[in-house]
Amino acid sequence: MTERVLTQRELNRALLARQLLLERSRLSIPRALERIGGIQNQYAPSGYVGLWTRLAGFERDSLTRALERRSVVQGTLMRETIHLVSKQDYWPLAVAVRGARRDWALRVDKTIADREQRRRAGELSAALAGGARGREIEHLVRGHVMLWLDVVRVPPSGTWERRRADRYALAEDWIGRSTAIAEEEALSHLIRRYLGAFGPAAVSDIARWAGVHMHILGAIAGQIDVRRFRDEAGNELLDLRRAPLPDPDTPAPARFLPHFDSCLLAHARRTGLVPEQYRTRMFHTKNPFSVGAVVVDGRVAGAWSHRDGRIVVEPYEPLPREVEEERERLQAFHA
Secondary structure, eight states, X not given: OOOEEEOHHHHHHHHHHHTTOSSXXXXXXXXXXXXHTOEEOSSTHHHHHHHHTTBTTOOHHHHHHHHHHTSEEXXXXXXXXXXXXXXXXXXXXXHHHHHHHHHHHHHHOTTOOHHHHHHHHHHHHHHHTTSOBOXXXXXXXXXXXXXXXXXXXXXXXXXXXXXXXXXXXXXXXXXXXXOOOOXXXXXXXXXXXXXXXXXXXXXXXXXXXXXOOHHHHHHHXXXXXXXXXXXXXXXXXXXXXXXXXXXXXXXXXXXXXXXTOGGGSGGGGGGTSSOHHHHHHHSBTTBTTOOEEEEETTEEEEEEEEETTEEEEEESSOOOHHHHHHHHHHHHHHO
């Protein structure tokens, strides 16, 4: 059977629907994070803005409370970056990426060795045995050591109120020990989460997002019941059955995406969310912090930042009136 070819516009609307960007959702915070594949959260306000732009009636205190109640958690996960995920997703994702990321670290950083990393992980574990610790142990959390020990960032750090994520706890102490989950099962979970959040997609896209090699993911993906498509270049795309594929003419409202939002990264290039002529303005070496994105009709049309109590928009092209209305709402959210 010839696979259906999906246009870039169809892939764009699929991404927006799955990322809760076509209309604001009333999902709970943990369920929303599971739906969108978590939020990349090196900069603590990104989690808050990322949920504000996706959830109806979202208030800043609600995420802080969720972190305090441990229904959501911040940990070093995909690509060895801090992600905000649900408590239920933390262990499967941690197990899925752990082996591949350790192999990567040992390959690219010749200053470390497995035996030494295990020793350092033991030191860090002993330091955290009495409970959460802060800056006094920062010398122990460097050099990829958290690939050898499951550590989470805990409030009040990593919140809107105290943005530096510099308070640590052992994951098993903070959210409970992992039930025995095999690596293969965890990788299957990761693939399903990705396709549900960003699909239809190629295995190479999942690999870029997760930081797990294609040959590992390809073998697992072949065991999952998926539907298959092609993009306009002929590349094979995998997708979950019954995942949404909206009409390509579905209207897409203006949305403000936070710094480092995963929709903007290279793995989602197929969707056309970031026009290539704007990519270097969004991401460049002189601005590693990146910028927030103003999205109009499903594509980046400008950038935004918070300066002196105001949300300032830098248009890349003429913007419709609805952008100003959304800007005012985001400014009120920051107040």
